[in-house]
Amino acid sequence: MELFFLFSMGFGKELLLLGLACALGNCVLRCENGFSYNRTTKNCTDVNECSENPLFCGNHSRCFNTFGSYYCQCQPGFSLARTKEVNFTATTGSCHDINECTDSENKEELCGPNGECNNIIGSYWCNCSNGYTNYSVERTPCSKLDCDNFRAEKKPTQLLGGLANIMSMMRNSCLALSGTGSKVKLDGDALLEKLFTETDAMLSPGTPNIDASVSGLLTAVEKSILFIGPQLKDNHTKMENNKIDAQIAVQRGTTRPTGDIRLSSEYAYLDTDWATAAGTRKYPGFAVAALLSYKNLESSVNRSFEMVKGAKENGADPSYQVFSKVVSVVVSNPSTQKLSRSVNITFRHLEDIEESVNVSYICAYWTETGAWSTDGCSKQDSNASRTICTCNHLSSFAVLMALHPIEHTYGLELVTKIGLTISLLCLTLCILTFKFCRSIQGTRTTIHLHLCICLFIADLIFLAGISQTKPVGGCRFVAAMLHFFFLAVFTWMLLEGVQLYRMVVLVFNATMRPLYLYAVGYGTPLFIVIISACVRPNGYGTKKYCWLSTDDGFVWSFFGPVCLVIFVNVFFFIITVWKLAQKFASLNPDLSNLHKIKAFTVTAIAQMCILGLMWISGVFLFQEDPPIAVSYIFTIFNSLQGALVFIMHCLLSKQVREEYANFLSCICTSQKKRYSDLSTTNPSSSQSQGSKSGQQTGESQI
Template sequence: MAGRWNLLILALSLSLSLAMSLECPPGFSFEKQKCIDYDECSNDEDYPEEVGPCGENAACFNTFGSFYCQCAEGFRSSTGNRNFSAVTFAICKDINECLVDSGICGLNAKCFNTMPHYSCICDEGFISTNGVERFRHGDNVTCKDVDECREEKVCGQNATCVNTPGSYHCVCNDGFGLKSGKSNFFGNQEQCEDICMIDTTICGNGTCHRVASGLDCACHAGFTNYGNKGSRCTALNCDIFKDMKNLTEKFPVAHDLMMQLKKNCLELTESENPTELDKEDPLTRLLSVIDKLLSSGAINDNTKVSTFLYMVEELMRFIGPFMKPPGTTRFSTHTDVQLLLHKGADLPQGAVTLSSKAKQSRLDILLETAAGDPSYYPGFTTVSLLSYGNLEDFADGFFSGMKSQVEKSYKINSKVVTVTVSNRNTSHLKEPVNLTLYHLTKTNESNHTCVFWDSSVEGGSWSARGCNVVKSTPEYTVCSCNHLSSFAVLMALYEIEDKFELQLITWVGLSLSLLCLFICILTFSLIRSIKSPRTTIHLHLCICLFIATLIFLAGISRTGSRVGCAVVAGLLHFFFLAAFCWMCLEGIQLFRMVVLVFNTSFKTLYMMAGGYGVPAVIVAVSALANAKGYGTEKHCWLDLKSIWSFFGPACVIIIVNIFFFLITVWKLAQKFSSLNPDLDNLQKIKTFTITAVAQLTLLGTMWIFGCFLFEGSNIIISYLFTIFGSFQGVMLFVMHCLFSKQVREEYGNILSRCCAPRKKSYSDLSYSHTSKAHASKSTQDTGESRI
């Protein structure tokens, strides 16, 4: 019985102990009848000693009731968190410090990643400041260059060592070189030898001598290195002087220069090592010849333009190498030239810019382009930019090489320039050159074309082949061309197409105007009863328009003779301007009659001075300033440079007459209201409109349409200008003769005398004229306008 009780007590105690142990929270264990913290980081049989509960490369930290993990230095958890638990399945990965911070090792050193850290090692040619091979950031260690040139004879004889950061190279001394042709070498790879022994052809047609300064080439007879002793000797080419007959015939003034240069060239071919062309400056002499040719007018057709430009290009290329480096800048009456010269055995490189002093042109070119093929490099490079003062006047109009376009013609709008380089193969350049040409006439229209002179097209013409417009502003145009020659910028001009309808209107209108103006001249000169200061103005206006119209019909297209065409243009300029001056006097007289209402007449001398003296002065000044502006390729009229010597005064007169027109229309509107109160409004408007249009026609204000033709081809403006311009004589006859009651009465008397069976006696006729004259004077004294 006692044994059973003992067993029962033992079972109860075990059950109580188990119950108490089951009640401890996680991280605790039941020991000695209580829950105590369990150290999860302690090693046991569940984890290998080198790993632990946190895995590899991680440290375990126990806490009260739990624990956490941290990656070791140089590692980062896969979750990105600093602290993590084993249940997250995070692992610790190595940090690649070389990728995180690319400059962690500093300059001239490479970073190598290790576990768990990294190492820095200096680049080849460098050494650490403390002598250690490996270091880390924070050790206060840097890499410094190793001066390999401190070692004696590192480059051998006849060479110089050049230290570079992390390395070095050897350069041969003057007069020595490498058989490989390289400019430098390392260590004992090669040895520097006498340059004259390495390459026996280095001087070309000359004898090589090694001197202290390097190389000296003594050229044979007929060859030269243009004073650059270190360059190969090339043949002195005198072929450009062989064909003298054509040049002598076209430009006798250039004959003496060509003969002298030919003589100098031949003398140099017979001398040893020639370096100087002539004691006199050949470039100055060439510019003097160009001035004479451009001022004499000898270049008067496209074949002569071609010959002239060819001569200039060849002579500039021939003279250039004999100039002194680095070049020169010259100016004369009609030329502006800048020449750049480089001499040396090495091929020049880099971009250069040449520009004219007068800001007419600018050239941007690579020296490699100017020098040409390195295998044929003669030891010098020349680049020249020559701008002509007035060659555009002689070279204008030759556009057969341009693609024809409807309603468009061309005119040169820049100075003509010639670009010359020592490279003779410039027909197709690898790198195009940029040429900036400034406009002679500023315009907002982007209608400019880059062109060059092509001698192969019909004796010579401007052509756009191989040239493109890079940029165009009102002031200048930038051209890009893949060849070199003489260049210019063309401005497109829009012309009115010669339509049959416009021609018909012009010829019919001018023919009728001639007839009507002739009748007006007879009327105002023979009928004494209507004579007055105002009819005197009418008479001279009709005379000027009659002569101008007659000359226009007879000679506007007579362009065969340049002198005759210029005379026709000058006469048209004078008589049309005179007509405008008489129109101005007409407006002033009308203003005095309608507005001021007093009968103070102009003195005849003043009228003649204003009507003929002013246009004579304008024409004289214009002709002296630009005599070549009279006569164009298609018409005997003013060119664009001189056209404003006509349209300028004409526009001033038109503006003045418009002012008079507005004043007189205002006064006429008042008179219509006061003198005709019984007329209805429609009749007043009709009469007023006819009067206003008549005033506009008589005062020449319809010519303002001609100014708008410069903006482009506008068919409406063209028809308006043609109609009002052609029929102005008819309108003058209608307004001054048919609308004048007094003139109509005189016409009726003349017709009645011609048709009546009995003619009046001389006394009757005199009485009739006298009475009419008194009536006319009475009417004029009132100051009322007949219109």
């Protein structure tokens, strides 16, 4: 009855009765091993053996409590002895030291071939031979120290004082670290601070011959950072003074580090990864990556741009200047001449200046020979305040601002604006002449009218939008319109050649219906533009001009039809001249008509030569580096072609001159008549006005 009461009180499953002894009415309740009876809760609760007796597991082991029991685990560097007991206790003394130097599977790689492994309780340490070190990190393989890296190639008296001090300090520290063959405790942070102090003194204003020692300084600081990095206490160290800013990251361990590296300062931002920093050679147990920014070194390296491969503008070489702080990227990877993955460096400009026709930005690095070079570096993106560079090798970098000469650009713009303005005025006169001059109306005049209309619109768009490259959509529209109207000009010129051929060969019915002329004159270029836009819509618009791109030969969607028109017209003109010669040699030639056709042919050939020469030079103009002479030839022909068309088709035409004379005589006659009318009517009117005024005066007097 009492046993049933105990279960009914809710002791649960943890309450396990191993025996129930009753004497004189008293019952004794017993719990399982690992549990104890709680009189307050009247329940069996778990016993934490690890807290009650920390020595349950013995030395060099850790105790872990479980529900109703516990288990032991050996600390790193110790292993479990082979005993019959699964859960050993303090009495077994089962955890014993592992001799990594003899029992490890990779014992030969623990300290490397130039290090001696020494076992200690729970661990080991490497004793490196002379010339090798593990940078006081006990369980790190021994790496070779080449202290000759800090040996000055020149005599100390020939070196700049600060640079000689840096080299001497680093060489002494290197020898102290590797010369004794024992563990040498060096303070990497203190050594880094000394390096910064010497660098600050060397870059102070008034230091003589600093420009000549820049390459040596950059190399010495990079080597020093590689030597100091493994000795730093923290995984990330930042140190800054008046002349230099350093961000240093260190990873230590028995396995190669992975993941991204992002180091930033006020002047630059580095984006790379630990695989690049560690390299592919044997891993020494650590990896270092550093970003060094020099605050006032740009003035000392603002020279030696002979190796810079910058784009030319207007056929002239640009001038350069350093436009960011000089930045060095240092990693422990010994092979940085050809990285498997490029590093990205973002530079902040010294001033906020947008790229333009005469300003561009170039990524460059400082070579060991003391000059800037662009090999292996390219610009990924740029705006007014910063430039992102990507490089497949590591060194000291900076952004160069290229200043392109603008004298030729200004001259070309001036010639273009003046010439196209004259051309537009002359084309306006041509359009009015061909539209309203009745004596010259016909198929040929219709062709000339629409040729001038297309040329007028093309020149107007060229003047207003050829250089308006932003926005991109607007630039593409301008390029497409220029493509259409210039093609239409050549199409109407082809129709003129066909018409001349018909006038000579087909004496009768030589006219062509206007509907057919419009269909060919505007339909053909429209068809070509639509096909070109469908095949490659991004081909319209370039970085410099709103014209057809030269990539993949897209520009030949214009030059191809132009060449075809020129060749066909040459064929027609040869036949026309041949037929004219035959007719002049005939017995009864119609001299007046033949002389008229001859004049038409000469003007058509001259017109074709003008437009042909313009676009032959245009083939070279839109290349990457057009010669300045080609630019001027194209600009002159393009800007004056309207004036030349007016001279050839209007001023040199006898019929048109007669119409101009009649028009001017009519204007003069009407003006004379108006003046004579005024002179005959004025007296009477004055008299009448006088009489009226007199009457009015008289009336007023009455």
